[in-house]
Amino acid sequence: MIRVLLAEDMRVLRDTLAALLRLQADIEVVAEVGDGGEVVDAVLASRPEVAVLDTDLTGVDGLSAAEQLQEKCPECKVLILTAVAIPGHLRRALSADVAGFLPKDIPAAELVDAIRQVASGEQAIDQRLALQALKAPASPLSLRETQVLRLYAEGAGPLEIAAALCLAYGTVRNYLASAVSKLCARNRVDAVRIAAEAGWL
Numbered sequence: 001m002i003r004v005l006l007a008e009d010m011r012v013l014r015d016t017l018a019a020l021l022r023l024q025a026d027i028e029v030v031a032e033v034g035d036g037g038e039v040v041d042a043v044l045a046s047r048p049e050v051a052v053l054d055t056d057l058t059g060v061d062g063l064s065a066a067e068q069l070q071e072k073c074p075e076c077k078v079l080i081l082t083a084v085a086i087p088g089h090l091r092r093a094l095s096a097d098v099a100g101f102l103p104k105d106i107p108a109a110e111l112v113d114a115i116r117q118v119a120s121g122e123q124a125i126d127q128r129l130a131l132q133a134l135k136a137p138a139s140p141l142s143l144r145e146t147q148v149l150r151l152y153a154e155g156a157g158p159l160e161i162a163a164a165l166c167l168a169y170g171t172v173r174n175y176l177a178s179a180v181s182k183l184c185a186r187n188r189v190d191a192v193r194i195a196a197e198a199g200w201l
Contacts, residue, residue: 005052007053014032034058036053069096079098080101082104088198152188153201
């Protein structure tokens with residue numbers, strides 16, 4: 001049996017996915033969550049082989065949850081479902097060692113096959129999204145600038161970011177300023193917009 005966790009914040013979609021997977025003789029849905037902040041705890045509690053995560057989860061987004069799982073539960077394979085094809089999201093997912101990345105509009109049978117592929121150690125990456133990611137420009141931001149800007153986008157101020165990343169307040173301000181400069185943005189808010197639209201956050 002392939003043990004699966006589902007993370008989808010829209011209840012009707014989560015229920016539909018769970019019902020679909022429960023029709024499969026070789027798949028068992030062991031946990032369902034609607035908030036990205038619940039993913040890691042649910043995975044640690046239920047020990048699924050595959051976690052199917054929506055990119056646009058409330059609380060913690062699916063890509064951030066995947067990054068947390070890579071650190072805290074690397075044996076759990078992650079399959080990301082996305083409603084919007086943003087090339088930067090695929091690059092970020094691959095850097096988090098995600099095994100699957102598929103659009104939400106795929107046929108149900110393809111999703112089931114992808115879960116089986118991922119569980120067996122293979123990758124299930126949508127070819128159209130992969131081509132878009134190859135053609136799209138890479139982020140000009142460093143890893144630290146990206147982390148700082150992502151936290152700022154989530155509403156954290158420089159002092160909170162400094163505490164979260166164990167950095168000095170001045171260092172955080174410098175990272176924010178360099179992000180604004182590299183993105184040719186008018187200000188921090190504009191930098192968040194530019195980076196988010198490009199899929200770099």
